[in-house]
Amino acid sequence: MRLENVEPPGGLTTDEFVLRPILATDAELDYAAVMESRDYLRTWEQSSWPADDFTVAANREDLEKLERRHADRQAFTYTVMDPAGMECLGCVYLMPTDARSFAGARITPVGGDHRWDDYAAAVYFWVRRSRLATQTDRLLLDTLRSWLARDWSLGGHIFVTNEQFTQQVELIRHTDLELRFEIEEPDKPGRYLAYA
Template sequence: MPFTLDTVPEGVRTGDFILRPITAADAELDHAAVMESREYLRGWEQDGGWPTDDFTVDANREDLDGLERRHAEGRAFTYTVMDPAETECLGCVYFMPTDVRSFTTARITPVGEERWEDYEAAVYFWVRKSRLGTATDHALRDTLRSWLAKDWNLRGHLFVTSELFTQQVEAWESGGLRRRFTIEESGKPGRYLAYL
C-alpha cells in the first residue's frame, strides 16, 4: 500500500553527507559500498545470500531501477547516502510501509503497550564498512531522527534492524532509542528489532 504523504522530502545535507533519492545512475558507487560491506550486509538482510560474491554492477543497476520506481510511485522510499562531493556512496536508507507483506506475515510482539498499526513507516539503514569506525552510523542515526521529526509527515515511524547486526543495535540503544517491538519472520535466523 502506498504511503499517504502529501509531499516526500527531497533529502537533507549535512557537513558530512548528503541524503537524496537513489537512482539507477548511482549503480557503480552503490555497488562499491555494497561489495565492501557484503559480509555484514548478509547478517543485516538475514538471508545469507545477498549480495553474492559475484554480484555485478549491472545487477545492482536493475535493483536500483526498481527502488527508483517504487520511490516515484510512493510505495517505498530509498535514499542514497553520499559524501558531500558525491564521489563515494556511504550507505542507504529505506522507508518501508508497516503493512508490507514481510510484516503482515511476521510475528510482531510489542515490548510494552505499543500497537504496530500506530506506525506508518519502518526505517532501515546501513553504512559502508569502512565508515563504521568513523561513527558515520551514529551521525546518520541522529540526522535521521531530526529529519523525520522536522520534514516528514508520517503517522509514526520506527527504526528497524536485525538483532544479528549487533553494531547497529548498540548504535540505536546508545543513542537513547528504546525497543518497541520484536519481529520474527519465518525462515530468518534472528529477530528484527524496532526502536523509537
C-alpha cells in the same frame, strides 16, 4: 497514514553527507559500498545478498526497482553520498509498516501495549564498512531522527535492525530510543528489533 499520502522530502545536505533519492544511475557507486560491506549486509538482511558474484548490472536492476517504488510512493530509498557526490556512504530505506514482509511476520510488542499500526514507516539504514570507524552510522542515525521529525509528515516511525547485526543494535541502544517490537519472519533465523 500510509506512504502513498506522504510527500517525501527531496533530500538533505549536511557538512558530512548528502541524502537524496536513489537512482539507477547510482549503480556503480552503490555497488562499491555494497560489496565492501557485504559480510555485514548479509547479517543485516538475513540472506545471502549480496552474493560474491553480484554484479553492477544486477545492482542497477535493483536500483531501478527502488527508484520506481520511490516515485510510486510504495517505499522510499535514499542514498547517502559524500558531499562531493563521489562516494556512496550507505543507504536509508523507509518501508510502510503494512508491507508484505511484515504481513507474514510475528510481531510482538515489548514492554507495553504498543500497536504496530500506530507506526506508518519502518526505517532501515546501513553505512559502508570503512565509515564505521569514523562513526558515520551514529551521525546518520542522529541526522535521520531530526530530519524525520522536522521535514516528514509520517507521523509514527520506527527504526528496525536485526539482532545479529550487533554493531547497529549497540549503536541504537546508546540512544534514548526504546525497543518496541520484536519481529520474526518465518524464513529468517534472527529476529528484527524495532525501536522508537
